[in-house]
Amino acid sequence: MTDAPATPYLAVDLDVLSRNLENTARWARARGLRLRPHAKTHKSPEIARRQIESGAVGLTVATLAEGEIFSRAGATDLFVAYPVWAAGERGARLRALAQGVALRVGVDSAEGAQHLGIALAGTSASVMVEVDSGMRRTGVAPGEVLEVARAADRAGVRVAGVFTFPGHGYAPGGAAQAAADEATALAKAADILRGNGFDDLELGGGSTPTLAHSDATVLTEVRPGVSVFNDAQQVELGTCGWEDVALTAVGTVVSRGDGRFVLDAGGKVLGADRPGWATGAGRVPAMPDARVVLLSEHHAVVELPAGETLPELGDRVAVAPNHVCAAANLAREYVVTMGGRVTRWPITAAGANT
Amino acid sequence: MTDAPATPYLAVDLDVLSRNLENTARWARARGLRLRPHAKTHKSPEIARRQIESGAVGLTVATLAEGEIFSRAGATDLFVAYPVWAAGERGARLRALAQGVALRVGVDSAEGAQHLGIALAGTSASVMVEVDSGMRRTGVAPGEVLEVARAADRAGVRVAGVFTFPGHGYAPGGAAQAAADEATALAKAADILRGNGFDDLELGGGSTPTLAHSDATVLTEVRPGVSVFNDAQQVELGTCGWEDVALTAVGTVVSRGDGRFVLDAGGKVLGADRPGWATGAGRVPAMPDARVVLLSEHHAVVELPAGETLPELGDRVAVAPNHVCAAANLAREYVVTMGGRVTRWPITAAGANT
Incomplete structure (x- = not known):
């Protein structure tokens, strides 16, 4: 008998993983896009470290708890790409996280922005307004971005930019159109914000299936998750x-x-x-x-x-x-x-x- | 701010849980069926303890690792309702488990029975031959049960009975037919075994949707899992x-x-x-x-x-x-x-x- 692991277990081929890391980093670099891979995919500090070493500017996470874990593991730049409802104890946790890392947090409502303003007061954290580019999940319509941004501004938290998840690209033949929708939605939202005094905006998009179709003339940052491993769907x-x-x-x-x-x-x-x-x-x-x-x-x-x-x-x-x-x-x-x-x-x- | 748990979390209503436990136990008792609830549903020693206290004869588990955990938590009678492939290190673990509890293990092949015979030699553990009653997952056809039982017998491990999972009852209007299939398959398999010198057989079935339709004139034991909690599907x-x-x-x-x-x-x-x-x-x-x-x-x-x-x-x-x-x-x-x-x-x- 060998000491092979008991089944079932998850096997990772490091050669393939390393190649995937390099390919994604090289792809983003060649287009002048900042790469902020989504750590919800792997949930591993070791893989996060390798992503940063290969050129990622920081990590994306889906939850505050993920942010706390990656912060403890040494991450210094995090984006919680989720409309965090920062009332009560969650606000206190978010504030503590913002005191340890460069932090961006998603928001898609004026009420959400108010809570974020209270939670993040006095920190360097900023918000990214989530825009719906066609998936119909979270995010406001591009034309409604100003109300949320102004609420954040009034609440005293800086608006770092806009982001979207073109999740409707998870369909056969759907990636190119979803990436086009992504660019259209982000460009429209950013235009509105720029026309109203919001400058120096990050435009964040990018899922694994749409990544190759990303419009680098519009987007400034991409956050693919799955591409580190890939899977049967991809x-x-x-x-x-x-x-x-x-x-x-x-x-x-x-x-x-x-x-x-x-x-x-x-x-x-x-x-x-x-x-x-x-x-x-x-x-x-x-x-x-x-x-x-x-x-x-x-x-x-x-x-x-x-x-x-x-x-x-x-x-x-x-x-x-x-x-x-x-x-x-x-x-x-x-x-x-x-x-x-x-x-x-x-x-x-x-x-x-x- | 209250100290309500951070969302998302799993909330359990103990009044409903207790009523579910009692209802299932009473139902089985009234029909003279042994109740061996499936602990894979809740994975909780506390809930397992309450199931035993309310009249369950033991627990069902899906994996050896679950068996090890519930054994450490005080369970004394376990059925691994799965065709455990007991070669190598898994055989050693199974043997250790069998030395601590009354143990039954599923089997659906002559080769599987050989490995179980080696792993369980000298212990009081027995096997239950898995029969397919229509789900087409694991289990042999009822007519093929003898080959597996004889292999177990040759390997020196006692055949305690036959079991099936009528999982094709997970469909609207499908429960009654699946329960009938369950009884037919178990009865046929048991008849073949009894006609070939295998006696004192347990006939195990019972999933949550089919439970109410179980044929208590055929089955001797049921192992519902979900019924402890219930869910949207049910x-x-x-x-x-x-x-x-x-x-x-x-x-x-x-x-x-x-x-x-x-x-x-x-x-x-x-x-x-x-x-x-x-x-x-x-x-x-x-x-x-x-x-x-x-x-x-x-x-x-x-x-x-x-x-x-x-x-x-x-x-x-x-x-x-x-x-x-x-x-x-x-x-x-x-x-x-x-x-x-x-x-x-x-x-x-x-x-x-x-």
Whole structure:
């Protein structure tokens, strides 16, 4: 018996990870875009450190708790890309964070700006007004950006810029249009702000599928998350190839027969994200024709085309999750392979939702 | 400012939980069925203790790691309802577990039985042969049960019975048929085994949606999981009402407008399970007409019918997850309300997948 990790576990190929880091950094550098990768994807101080070393200007986080963890781990420049409701205890936590790092916080309402003004008074923190570019999640319409910015101004907190998440680009063939929407929305919002005395604005966008289509004549900063690892969704969207997938969940074949086999890596490992256009609940990079047809909490049922050879009971099979951010959040550590060596990195910010 | 927990968090109503525990226990007792609730749902030693106190004969777990945790927490009778591949280090762990508790382990292949025989030699542990009753996940066809049972017998491990998971009952109107399939499959498998010298068999079934339809003339044991909490799926399947939902994820309204509001309880809190028949990605019990139309990692976008009043920014809103097992696994503790008092129970087995 070897000392291979017990399955299921998350395996990270450091060569691929490093190449992904460099590729994204080089891409942004070539276009004069500031790179602020989204740390919600990996939740790992070790990976964050490598992102900064490869040229990122800082990190994006989704929650205050993630910001606190990355700050403790040494991050000095953070953007909480979320309309943080900074009333009460959360305001006190945000203030403490702002006293330790260069901080930007998202806002999409005048009321939210008022609370941020109180929480951040006397700190150097600033806000970024969130604009909806077509996803219909958070963010105001570009034409409504001034009301929020003025509320922030009145509340005494500096407006650093505008940002959007072109999440409607997560659809086959949808990335180019979503990136165009992103640029249009940011340009319109920024024009309004500039026409009303707000200057020196950051224009932040950029998701992994839309990244290659980003309009560098409009945007000043991008914050891709998934591109550090990539996943089955990105391959199926055409954003990357299998050779770019740095993270897989490794499972053991526990059952087999009738053109199918079952792995012990289920939804509690892979996450249950399954957009309508996905071929299944993940993919097996080594078996491109295999389909993950059913996912329970502890079972991934994988179907092979007629005639293909099933793996044996006890074999280990690597599965690329559909959405790597969800899978990373479910684990506690990465098993990182560097050539023949194996090390483990804690997923320090897993579950840091508050 | 109160000391209310930071959102998002999982709230458990102890009155509802206690009633659910009692109802399930009473139901099983009245039918002469042994109750072995599935602890993968709650992952909490405190809840497991209450299940045993209310009459459960033992616990079901999905993974060896869960078994280890519940054994350390005082459980004495465990069934790992999974075809555990007990080679190598996992075999050693299983053996150690079998030395501390009364243990049953699932098996669905002759090869699996051989490994279990080696791992469990000299212990009192036994195996339960898994039968497929229509879900097409793990388990052999009822007619093939003898090969697996004989392999276990040859490997020196006692065959305690047969079990199945009628998971195809997770569909509107599907529960009664799935429960009938469950009884048919278990009866056929048991008949074959009894005709070949295997006696004193346990016949284990029972999922939350099929439970009320269980055939107590065939089954001897049931192992519902979700029924301890219930969730949006069970309400939408008609298994229970909103008054039976003991767990919700509490989020804060961070954005609103245009007939929609956004909560900070997203897929990293609620889980991303969304079967095709669900109305959305969870439900808001206090707003029966609301629909969770979009779920991102940290956003739940909730739509209200025209004319209904949106909650205010900063309001707290409770969401019932679609699948409570996934939500519980994502958190680290329950915030438990007992009348006016609040306490916290750790979700000790969260992430215990190996």
